[in-house]
Amino acid sequence: MRRITRRELLQATGGGAAVAKTGGLAAILATGRAPAYAQTTQIHWLKWNDFVPAGDQLLRRQLLGEAEKALGIKINLETIGLNDLQARVTAAIQSQSGADITMAFNNNAQLYAESCVDVSDVCEELAASQGGFYDLAKAQSHDGRKWVAVPYCIIGAMVAYRKSWFDEIGVTTFPETWEAYREAGRKLKARGRPIGQSLGHTVGDAPAFCYPLMWSFGGREVEADGKTVKLNSKETIESVKFMTAFWKEAHDEGGLAWDDSNNNRAFLSGTISSTLNGASIYIEALRKPDQYKTDSGAQMRTDILHAPLPRGAHGQFGVHPFQNHMVMGYSKNQKAAKEFLRWFHSPAVYEKWFVVQKGFATGPTRSWENHKVWDEDPVMAPYRVAGRLGLVYGHAGPAGQKAAEVLSKYIIVDMYAKAVQGMSAEDAVKWAEAEVKKVYGTGA
Template sequence: MTRIARRRLLKISGTGAVAAHAGGMAAILASGRAPALAQEQTVHWLRWTDFVPASDALLKGKITQECKKATGITLKLETVNANDLQSRITSAIQSGTGADVIMGFSNWPQLYAESLADAADVAEEIGKAQGGYYEVSKQVAQVGGKWIGVPWSAGGGLIAYRKSWLEEAGASTFPGDWDSYRAVGKKLKAKGRPFGQTAGHTFGDAPGWWYCYLWSWGGKEVEADGKTVVLNSKETVESIKFAVALWKEAMDEGGLAWDDTNNNRAFLSQTISATLNGASIYIEAKRKPDTYKTEKGTPMFQDIQHAHIPKGAAGQYNNPGVFTDMLMKYSKNQKAAKDFLRWIHSKPVYDEWFTSQQGYTCGATLEWEKHKVWDADPVMKPFHDLPRVGRLVGYAGPPNRKAAEVVTKYIIVDMYAKAIQGMPAEEAAKWAHGEVAKSYAS
């Protein structure tokens, strides 16, 4: 793998197993005592600020306390806005100091592979104990068969929508193709209830929407060889033309400046009728039924459903949201960090966190497909299979460093944003093709 130069990295970002002593982590957990060698160790874990507040509260409270008691490790948990994570990663790598373990989203680990420690022993141990990993989790956590991270979870986005509002617009079910989606959206926007989507530089919802939209028309970045750039195609140009009309007729046009929180707020304040999102909108509305109500005064969560992004001529897709714990090579706490990762990923501990997510994300291993959380609320059930269906950025090639660079630069998102702002479709496709080619030529 080509090492990313310091200047370039800044630009695109914006040892042994625990079983070797004290009978391994199983013995630690069974005895309830911290191993002598782990005493007074501190592990710094950097994550996003979760869209499910209960999960952050759990990690910062009960889990942090349990970690000290079970392993002797003092957990320093830090959370930041997800859009700030990459700049923190870059800064840590360049300075050689920072968090020991950092959350990676999508195929970010591919960007930093040279700066990540070998995590094979931990990743393989967890995968073996929990039924193996989803393929999408393995793809982003490995380079050339080498584990560069430990898969944490895998989820994705569905469209949250107001069931009653769509019914009033003549849609008894969510529109399943782009033409009907556009037609229903046009009616809704005329009533002041547009669809809402971001076309801005934000880590999750923007790529999650526009990549899937591109694929549904038959567009793609590269061929399966992972080298031949084919973005500037008839399918891509047609998708851009339709997107411009769709945006003007059916969308909240302020979405050009939205991040991953703006659409949540817009939905909960009843200014949009549907948006691609994780389950956080529904979870928040359900958590505060007296705060978020419909125009009729009823709890809003009772009027929210989830649906897949509409299909196009080439099919219907989702972009799985994959999270990976990256063990940083510069860390001087490699042993303690691995002990921590074994513990936090173990079934009893991970179960506490997974339950708190309420179905917002799936586990990284197949073990969690049969969890009781999936039977608790039928509105959340559609998220269950997202890691099994869909494509990763970089299709039809692998989700490697080059694909990660393209998504980090928001090239696909900007292709549509430029057209929405007035650039002819053909020029937008040509511009984006050239930018993707630069990344793949490096």
């Protein structure tokens, strides 16, 4: 853009005194050239590599360009592996430099509440216009005083399973109880088709499996007061004993070292029969129907169904991985970052991203339950109400900093991992309770 000189400006406005009048602005517009402003504000946005590649492709090819035109803000998007996010934000806070907007998973934003900008104005505006946030979203993004992050999406965690393989062992509907799932898994593993599950240090699948299993047996890390640690109980020990047998009888035992992508690859290659996952396995099979085939040569997408985790004696539970975005306190572009998040979550813009997700990620506000995308594919129907049904890590206590720390240290996941590797259930639970007490400040 050519810079307008002072002489040209004065000529266009009829003299310096006219600049202050409305006619001066009209004259500037009449020249057909915008005044030369300071360099366009640039925002550094750090997020995960989307498990639905079309999501990131849409951002880079279309939406970020639209944002620059609409807001005059250039967005520099950086994507990294899911398990690398927490290390990056920790390092950025320590150095007081880094991305302006950073994605957080589950309740991790609570760990950085003092280092985040108050985004209550953005969140309250979105909640008022879109039917309100799910309790799941608010619990993980609001620290009791303010919104510390803007909710981004909820990723439903359901069991993806091969329908024909379950049919072959006489299981025509997905098992409703843990014992029935264990029995089905035992038969499937005997046929070389084990269940696949991560028990490693990975953000999504491992904790999303272990916590609901514990809750369904009646175990919990802390009471509702958020202070009384209650992990070492008969109920928790029973859940660990169950998992130890379930693991050996029904699972691919290599899952101890899996991250959130290993089970996707194993399922699509036909080496596991079921796994807890977002809808990314099914969406990948839809995306490449001729690449992923069943034993009979049919497209694998026709043999995939979804179901919630089974129930135990104390109920049926689920955790649905959650994402939000923090505007960092060290950022020099806080106002622009908030404006971008407000713009991105406006219905007209967010819908474009939501549609390409095909149900893998659903909106954090209740209005998205009613979108027509849910009527287009019945295989995706179980994910529709994930935001309404999911519990938060730390249940029955609040999803605050202490619960986030227990999660980030993988204490509950490691409790099960230690047991399946040979530690007694009693010792594994005793170890985990001592670690949880350190976090909650109640001693070992």
